[in-house]
Amino acid sequence: xxxxxxxxxxxxxxxxxxxxxxxxxxxxxxxxxxxxxxxxxxxxxxxxxxxxxxxxxxxxxxxxxxxxxxxxxxxxxxxxxxxxxxxxxxxxxxxxxxxxxxxxxxxxxxxxxxxxxxxxxxxxxxxxxxxxxxxxxxxxxxxxxx
Amino acid sequence: xxxxxxxxxxxxxxxxxxxxxxxxxxxxxxxxxxxxxxxxxxxxxxxxxxxxxxxxxxxxxxxxxxxxxxxxxxxxxxxxxxxxxxxxxxxxxxxxxxxxxxxxxxxxxxxxxxxxxxxxxxxxxxxxxxxxxxxxx
Amino acid sequence: xxxxxxxxxxxxxxxxxxxxxxxxxxxxxxxxxxxxxxxxxxxxxxxxxxxxxxxxxxxxxxxxxxxxxxxxxxxxxxxxxxxxxxxxxxxxxxxxxxxxxxxxxxx
Numbered sequence: 001x002x003x004x005x006x007x008x009x010x011x012x013x014x015x016x017x018x019x020x021x022x023x024x025x026x027x028x029x030x031x032x033x034x035x036x037x038x039x040x041x042x043x044x045x046x047x048x049x050x051x052x053x054x055x056x057x058x059x060x061x062x063x064x065x066x067x068x069x070x071x072x073x074x075x076x077x078x079x080x081x082x083x084x085x086x087x088x089x090x091x092x093x094x095x096x097x098x099x100x101x102x103x104x105x106x107x108x109x110x111x112x113x114x115x116x117x118x119x120x121x122x123x124x125x126x127x128x129x130x131x132x133x134x135x136x137x138x139x140x141x142x143x144x145x146x
Numbered sequence: 147x148x149x150x151x152x153x154x155x156x157x158x159x160x161x162x163x164x165x166x167x168x169x170x171x172x173x174x175x176x177x178x179x180x181x182x183x184x185x186x187x188x189x190x191x192x193x194x195x196x197x198x199x200x201x202x203x204x205x206x207x208x209x210x211x212x213x214x215x216x217x218x219x220x221x222x223x224x225x226x227x228x229x230x231x232x233x234x235x236x237x238x239x240x241x242x243x244x245x246x247x248x249x250x251x252x253x254x255x256x257x258x259x260x261x262x263x264x265x266x267x268x269x270x271x272x273x274x275x276x277x278x279x280x281x282x283x
Numbered sequence: 284x285x286x287x288x289x290x291x292x293x294x295x296x297x298x299x300x301x302x303x304x305x306x307x308x309x310x311x312x313x314x315x316x317x318x319x320x321x322x323x324x325x326x327x328x329x330x331x332x333x334x335x336x337x338x339x340x341x342x343x344x345x346x347x348x349x350x351x352x353x354x355x356x357x358x359x360x361x362x363x364x365x366x367x368x369x370x371x372x373x374x375x376x377x378x379x380x381x382x383x384x385x386x387x388x389x390x
Contacts, residue, residue: 010336011343018347019278026274027150030267031197031204034157036260037164038195038206052349059344068344069337110263121270126354128277130343130361135281137365144376146369 005070006138013073013086014059015131020089021051021081022124028093029117036113039104043113045096046080048123054078149203150271156205157264163208164193164257168250175245178228185228188243190214216244325374332367339364 025046032043058075065071075083082090099109140146171190180186196209223229224238231237319327342357351357 010340011347014344014347023274023278026271027153027204030150030153030157030271033260033263033267034153034160034204034206035195035197036157036263037161037256038197041195041197049349052347056348056350059348069340110259114263114266117267117270121274124274125277127347128281132281133361133365137368140369140372144372146372146376 004072006142008070008072009138010069010134012131012134013062014055015127015134016086017055017058017073017075017089018127019124019131021091022120022127024089024091025120026117026124028091029113029120032108033110033113033117035106036108036110037106039106041106041108042095042097043108044093045116046091046093050078051081054081150274151268152199152203153205154264154268154271156199156207157267158261160193160195160206160208161257161261161264163211164195165254165261167191167193167211168254168257171245172247172250172254175243175247175250178240178242185241187218187241188245190216190243190245214244218242219244325378328371328374332364332371335360335364335367 025048028045032045035041035043054075058073062068062071062073072086075081075089077083080092080094082092097107098112099107101107174188177188178185180188191211191213193211194209195206197204197206199205199207218241220236220239221242222238223240226240228240229238230241339357339361342351342360345351346354346357
């Protein structure tokens with residue numbers, strides 16, 4: 001009961017979920033980059049907007065149920081992102097070809113891939129820094145040391 | 147998270163193998179003899195990549211290095227000791243490897259670009275690991 | 284001059300003559316004359332810090348779910364809310380220390 005208010009306080013659940021998503025997506029993007037020259041390869045990715053919509057639904061449900069400052073975040077499943085609980089997140093990537101098909105039947109788009117890489121790493125960093133600051137604040141409240 | 151470094155490194159290794167193949171092609175673009183001294187022109191090699199690391203993981207690996215069996219280039223050198231003898235097809239010509247240095251160099255550029263992209267991916271993975279660690283510290 | 288405990292010129296009570304009859308006038312209650320008392324100020328600031336923190340939480344969640352994309356505003360709001368909290372915590376610590384000191388005054 002009160003420990004739960006500390007572990008699920010405020011924005012912590014959302015930040016954890018975004019951290020998991022960015023970390024999993026990073027391996028996807030790296031797989032695509034490693035296969036830039038592989039003939040017949042089709043890059044695969046998950047949609048960030050779809051995941052954010054999924055998160056938004058869960059956040060709204062939590063706000064309605066508990067008032068928005070506490071309570072567990074129930075993410076639910078979508079076609080591309082599935083979960084069995086707060087600690088697990090699975091991605092089901094789909095073909096994300098945005099470029100023309102080359103002669104080796106690979107529709108690579110190196111520049112967009114690098115952009116995805118940087119943006120995803122940035123998203124991870126933002127979530128991780130915010131998570132750290134929330135944890136620090138909780139710790140300073142608990143230890144009464146500002 | 148450690149296997150994301152594996153993925154980037156597998157990409158780098160694959161691109162380097164490709165670059166080595168290209169370097170071998172360029173070095174041998176005028177090799178008309180084989181190892182035992184017979185007129186058998188060098189044949190262009192090329193790498194075939196496949197996704198995965200051979201064990202079901204992510205990344206890329208060199209599936210095989212194939213030999214391109216295109217017909218050799220002909221050069222009219224009737225006085226060369228390696229010219230095709232009289233009576234055989236292409237008499238008076240010498241067989242040279244069918245390697246175009248321009249194509250090879252453009253492939254080398256592409257391999258280099260892909261290598262750099264993989265290096266960037268490895269850097270991003272490293273910095274994300276450091277970020278994740280800093281949540282605790 | 285503010286005199287919440289009514290020690291100065293209070294109904295004739297003189298510190299030099301404790302046996303005079305008049306009792307000192309009652310200490311002024313919070314909010315009775317000049318402005319709010321400390322408890323009111325504390326309560327109001329507590330509510331304000333709470334609101335700042337809740338707004339920061341909502342801003343962070345909206346940033347992560349894509350409802351807003353102004354990272355710098357969210358970061359600034361979060362930093363302000365955290366500073367306000369830390370300030371309040373420090374004030375609370377000082378008040379607790381002061382109370383501990385007062386507790387130890389031998390009467």
